[in-house]
Amino acid sequence: MMSTVLAMAAKDLRLLVRDRGGLFFTLAFPFLVAIFFGSIFSGGSGEPRQLQILVVDEDGSEGSSLFVESLDRSEALSVELSSRVEAVEQVRRGKSVAYVALLPGFGASLSHPFAGSPPRAELGVDPARGAEAGILQGLLTQFAAERLQDAFGDPSGLQENARSGLQAIELSGATGPQAEGLKRLLTEVDRFATTQDTADGQEPRSGGQGGGFKLEPIRIEKASIIVAKNGPPNAYAISFPQGILWGILGCTAAFGLSLVSERTSGTLVRLQSAPIGRGQILLGKALACFFACSVVSVALVIFGTLAFGLAPSSWGKVAVAIACAAMAFSGIMMFLATLGKTERAVSGVAWASLLIMAMLGGGMIPLFVMPGWMQTLSNISPVKWSILAMEGALWRGFGWDEMLLPCVVLLLVGSVGLLLGTKLFRWPNA
Amino acid sequence: MIRLAGLTKKFGERFAVRSLDLDVPRGEVFGLLGPNGAGKTTTLSLMMGLLEPDAGVVDIAESGPPTDVGVRRKMGLAPQALALYQELTGRENLRFFGRIQGLSGTQLDERVDHGLEFVGLTPRANDLVAQYSGGMQRRLNLAAAILHEPQVLLLDEPTVGVDPQSRNHIFDNIEALKAQGRTIVYSTHYMEEAERLCDRVGILDQGELLALGGVNELIEAHGGLGVLTITTEAGEVRSIETENPVIALADWNRSELETVRSFEMERPGLERVFLNLTGRTLRDT
Known part of the structure; x- marks a missing residue:
């Protein structure tokens, strides 16, 4: 039984190697995809889109609430309140772009820009979304600065702020050019607020040469646990899983077509006349597909590691992710191969299906670039789960418990595909 | 078997x-x-x-x-x-x-x-x-x-x-x-x-x-008679169905009606068997 299956698999792999066109799509094309997209993303591009972020309000003050409201009103952000633990986990799993934690004292510091330390916020960004970290940091600074502007627009509040600031400097006993400069500025601000002199465009003065000071609207601290270790080493860490998927898709299409070729070339009749069952024939095909998918995937990971700085967090998990993805697409191959009786028919159906899976699942464009509803829709694509498993193993630092969901989904898809393929398979004379 | x-x-x-x-x-x-x-x-x-x-x-x-x-x-x-x-x-x-x-x-x-x-x-x-x-x-x-x-x-x-x-x-x-x-x-x-x-x-x-x-x-059983085909000096082609084409050719010569330019003898084969059984030749179908 097993020797027949192995003979089938060996024969199919040999045929694959001899088919230069098929070999290009199963081996060369995935490398091109990985390198091409990696190069694009490492260059940084794209317009800012609405970023989905979680906000952790650890201050719980009126000021921090107002700040959250201002974030929520922004067209650039989609905001959801969360606990710190949940927020960190969501970002680490790639389910949210980032979290912003407003640290205790945030509201008070925001309300008193001239006294004490600036408002502090912690920012944790999905490692895969490094390009957006800067955008998000800029947006936070902008909103904090707007709050400052509001403070300047209210004469009584401004006067109170200026006087409390002066008082704080006096109490602290600070000296030096910066302290002196700030004192002069706050005195001017106090006078300005008192005389209701609110001419448009007038900027607060810094108080002479060399005596300026820096007004820091918000102090952003990056969450080290995420940024430090779990981040992708570079954009190739995102593009290589995509490349691997293209390799797997190429194998899937090639082996699906090879089953139909057996039918049209007449070799299936000879196989049918041999003392073997269709299960052995189909299992042999699936095994060859699984092996080819695995070889292409491993080759890409090794190439990415050696040439493009991939640093798999766990080789064991990489192997499991590859095996599960290969299993899923071997099953899909078996199913697709039964959907037509000619190479042309199966090729059309197979590539149409696989391209849709790739489009939805992040095989063409990374999922995070897609709108929210499409990211939800991507759950139906095995490509999404394959990429998630591989990213989890390559750089997201998934634990085994986190690998479980994508791997189980992939194994289920593979099993269903194998069962359907076996059930729908028909001998040539049937 | x-x-x-x-x-x-x-x-x-x-x-x-x-x-x-x-x-x-x-x-x-x-x-x-x-x-x-x-x-x-x-x-x-x-x-x-x-x-x-x-x-x-x-x-x-x-x-x-x-x-x-x-x-x-x-x-x-x-x-x-x-x-x-x-x-x-x-x-x-x-x-x-x-x-x-x-x-x-x-x-x-x-x-x-x-x-x-x-x-x-x-x-x-x-x-x-x-x-x-x-x-x-x-x-x-x-x-x-x-x-x-x-x-x-x-x-x-x-x-x-x-x-x-x-x-x-x-x-x-x-x-x-x-x-x-x-x-x-x-x-x-x-x-x-x-x-x-x-x-x-x-x-x-x-x-x-x-x-x-x-x-x-x-x-x-199904092949029927053999066929003797004679082409005369005048260019006419005659076909004679016979059990024994050799005797038929000798008879033709004895009659001295027309001089034989060429002749062909066809023994019945499976093609004829099929024709007789179906009314068609194998290559017609």
């Missing part, structure tokens, strides 16, 4: 094989003769167990139906469509087909070497099949069918589209297999092949077995 009883197969409303009864004894070369679409390939597929009959039974070597794995090991098939992998070499093809027949190790090596030698392809064993001529591919197709030394060999139009050299090689192969005592069912629409190779012939048309017997037996 092969027993078909009441074998019937329909595709839709059309009978591909209708109530076929046939016994092929061990060591016989049996020819299934008929035009394209007569039901030859369907009959072979039923014998091989590739198709399920709508009625009737197939029994091989008194061991049961051909769908039984043990029975199938005793059978070999050379399909009409070349069942070979074009991107594998001749040797790789045979090694693969040998393995799925259960051969392995030195036995596999020996059988592959023997198969290549048998069909005269040893010098081209390591070339891709895609580089073979049509005749060479046909010979390899035959080699693939006999790797596991089957007792029963089903050959479906094994000489279609081959050059005369390969055709003669295949004839020699079949005669050698016959000498080894194998039971062979050979489908063809070439009468001369059936006449040369087959011990008995079944004439099949539209799924029905019209006649069955030895070649001479069939000719005697």
Whole structure:
């Protein structure tokens, strides 16, 4: 039984190697995809889109609430309140772009820009979304600065702020050019607020040469646990899983077509006349597909590691992710191969299906670039789960418990595909 | 060795094989003769167990139906469509087909070497099949069918589209297999092949077995008279049906009515048998 299956698999792999066109799509094309997209993303591009972020309000003050409201009103952000633990986990799993934690004292510091330390916020960004970290940091600074502007627009509040600031400097006993400069500025601000002199465009003065000071609207601290270790080493860490998927898709299409070729070339009749069952024939095909998918995937990971700085967090998990993805697409191959009786028919159906899976699942464009509803829709694509498993193993630092969901989904898809393929398979004379 | 009883197969409303009864004894070369679409390939597929009959039974070597794995090991098939992998070499093809027949190790090596030698392809064993001529591919197709030394060999139009050299090689192969005592069912629409190779012939048309017997037996029963065709000096062509064309020619000369420029004698053959049985020639259909 097993020797027949192995003979089938060996024969199919040999045929694959001899088919230069098929070999290009199963081996060369995935490398091109990985390198091409990696190069694009490492260059940084794209317009800012609405970023989905979680906000952790650890201050719980009126000021921090107002700040959250201002974030929520922004067209650039989609905001959801969360606990710190949940927020960190969501970002680490790639389910949210980032979290912003407003640290205790945030509201008070925001309300008193001239006294004490600036408002502090912690920012944790999905490692895969490094390009957006800067955008998000800029947006936070902008909103904090707007709050400052509001403070300047209210004469009584401004006067109170200026006087409390002066008082704080006096109490602290600070000296030096910066302290002196700030004192002069706050005195001017106090006078300005008192005389209701609110001419448009007038900027607060810094108080002479060399005596300026820096007004820091918000102090952003990056969450080290995420940024430090779990981040992708570079954009190739995102593009290589995509490349691997293209390799797997190429194998899937090639082996699906090879089953139909057996039918049209007449070799299936000879196989049918041999003392073997269709299960052995189909299992042999699936095994060859699984092996080819695995070889292409491993080759890409090794190439990415050696040439493009991939640093798999766990080789064991990489192997499991590859095996599960290969299993899923071997099953899909078996199913697709039964959907037509000619190479042309199966090729059309197979590539149409696989391209849709790739489009939805992040095989063409990374999922995070897609709108929210499409990211939800991507759950139906095995490509999404394959990429998630591989990213989890390559750089997201998934634990085994986190690998479980994508791997189980992939194994289920593979099993269903194998069962359907076996059930729908028909001998040539049937 | 092969027993078909009441074998019937329909595709839709059309009978591909209708109530076929046939016994092929061990060591016989049996020819299934008929035009394209007569039901030859369907009959072979039923014998091989590739198709399920709508009625009737197939029994091989008194061991049961051909769908039984043990029975199938005793059978070999050379399909009409070349069942070979074009991107594998001749040797790789045979090694693969040998393995799925259960051969392995030195036995596999020996059988592959023997198969290549048998069909005269040893010098081209390591070339891709895609580089073979049509005749060479046909010979390899035959080699693939006999790797596991089957007792029963089903050959479906094994000489279609081959050059005369390969055709003669295949004839020699079949005669050698016959000498080894194998039971062979050979489908063809070439009468001369059936006449040369087959011990008995079944004439099949539209799924029905019209006649069955030895070649001479069939000719005697259904071939009719021989034909003497004379072309006179004046250019006229005369055909005379006769049991003895030599005597008819002598009679013609004695009459001295017209001088003979040339003559042709045609002995009745299977073509005539088919014509007389169906009203059509094999090549008309």
